[in-house]
Amino acid sequence: MPIYHTLGQIPHKRHTVFRKPDGGLYAEELVSTEGFSSLYSLVYHCYPPTIVKTLGEPYSVEPKIARAKYLKHTSLIGFNIKPADDYLESRKAVLVNNDLHISLAAPRKSMTDYFFKNAQADEVIFVHIGSGTLKTGFGDIKFEYGDYLVIPRGTIYQMEFNTEDNRLCIVESFGPIRTPKRYRNQFGQLMEHSPYCERDIKRPQNLQTHDEKGDFKILIKKQGLIYPYIYGTHPFDFIGWDGFHYPWGFSIHDFEPITGRLHQPPPVHQTFDGHNFVLCSFVPRKFDYHPDSIPAPYNHSNVDSDEVLYYVDGDFMSRKNVVKGQITLHPAGIPHGPHPGSVEKSIGKEATEELAVMIDPFHPLQLTEDAVNIEDEGYYHSWAE
Numbered sequence: 001m002p003i004y005h006t007l008g009q010i011p012h013k014r015h016t017v018f019r020k021p022d023g024g025l026y027a028e029e030l031v032s033t034e035g036f037s038s039l040y041s042l043v044y045h046c047y048p049p050t051i052v053k054t055l056g057e058p059y060s061v062e063p064k065i066a067r068a069k070y071l072k073h074t075s076l077i078g079f080n081i082k083p084a085d086d087y088l089e090s091r092k093a094v095l096v097n098n099d100l101h102i103s104l105a106a107p108r109k110s111m112t113d114y115f116f117k118n119a120q121a122d123e124v125i126f127v128h129i130g131s132g133t134l135k136t137g138f139g140d141i142k143f144e145y146g147d148y149l150v151i152p153r154g155t156i157y158q159m160e161f162n163t164e165d166n167r168l169c170i171v172e173s174f175g176p177i178r179t180p181k182r183y184r185n186q187f188g189q190l191m192e193h194s195p196y197c198e199r200d201i202k203r204p205q206n207l208q209t210h211d212e213k214g215d216f217k218i219l220i221k222k223q224g225l226i227y228p229y230i231y232g233t234h235p236f237d238f239i240g241w242d243g244f245h246y247p248w249g250f251s252i253h254d255f256e257p258i259t260g261r262l263h264q265p266p267p268v269h270q271t272f273d274g275h276n277f278v279l280c281s282f283v284p285r286k287f288d289y290h291p292d293s294i295p296a297p298y299n300h301s302n303v304d305s306d307e308v309l310y311y312v313d314g315d316f317m318s319r320k321n322v323v324k325g326q327i328t329l330h331p332a333g334i335p336h337g338p339h340p341g342s343v344e345k346s347i348g349k350e351a352t353e354e355l356a357v358m359i360d361p362f363h364p365l366q367l368t369e370d371a372v373n374i375e376d377e378g379y380y381h382s383w384a385e
Helices: 342-346
Strands: 005-008 027-032 040-045 052-055 065-067 074-077 092-096 100-105 115-118 122-129 132-136 139-143 147-151 156-161 167-173 213-222 225-233 238-243 248-251 270-274 277-282 307-313 326-330 355-361 366-368
Touching: 092 326, 100 355, 132 147, 139 147, 139 248, 147 270
Parallel strands: 115 213
Antiparallel strands: 005 238, 027 040, 040 238, 052 225, 065 366, 074 326, 092 100, 092 366, 100 167, 115 156, 122 147, 122 167, 132 139, 132 156, 147 248, 213 225, 270 277, 277 355, 307 326, 307 355
């Protein structure tokens, strides 16, 4: 997110002497993605971030593909993913391709005895049920129902939950997550027509410097494997930092819908831009105000992209029998549209209370074994009269 932010203590000039009270040097680190060509921050550690004590044997968390090629409208009952105590064990990839993985998670416990670093993907964690604190060396971000947490790849973090009832939808993006370019001016500022602005962004706060030595377990994900590392110093030993590269949050409830006299196309709901996919937010909004408008979406052909909808809350006027946590996948190649009776029913309606997350990937998704286990196999029949 291109907003400058700083916390803690930093020297007046970068790459200069910055000493501890005892005369030793703080360790400077540049953190970034895409080499030195994109956003970055400069971090100042109590100790060098390179002190590895032991390495464990890596183990695979690569999704197991059940259907690599198919052409069928599909529905997954997401809340049928069983809860698990451990955060990482609870994450179940359901829809994947070479650009992104979509996972569902229902963790019961906070991460207390290890830290996690995704070194292969940016993460967007949507909080459907639950609340807590995302902890990183950059500071804390409080989260609650409806929050997106955007975590740049390479960021070490812990999730601290307030209760044992948590439901998350997680998108791993193998390219950077950005705000849509059309929302930004040439300087990176979100423009007046953007459906959200910098005031809505949750940035890290409450920087706590953990000046600690010991054994600190960090699980690092890279190329489908988890590598267990034991570091000799606490990963949250930041004394200060500044820059544009850090985790941040945004609430779906702060997304301001763009409406019109006639039905608006899905791009007006775009929230984030990924490599070869977009992520959109459908929120409560006034319906179209032309006297003869049809609020229900028209039938449309998916030719160049799949369409994924994750249903969060509310009444979905274009769908029948929708439940919270349900995922529908409408693959490229065949049209889809409102269920029978939905069009007529929508005429005259003034507003909708629906809440959903939409992901449109430009390359086909594959279903995993975990997806097949929660599939509503008869969903494709639901357009029959």
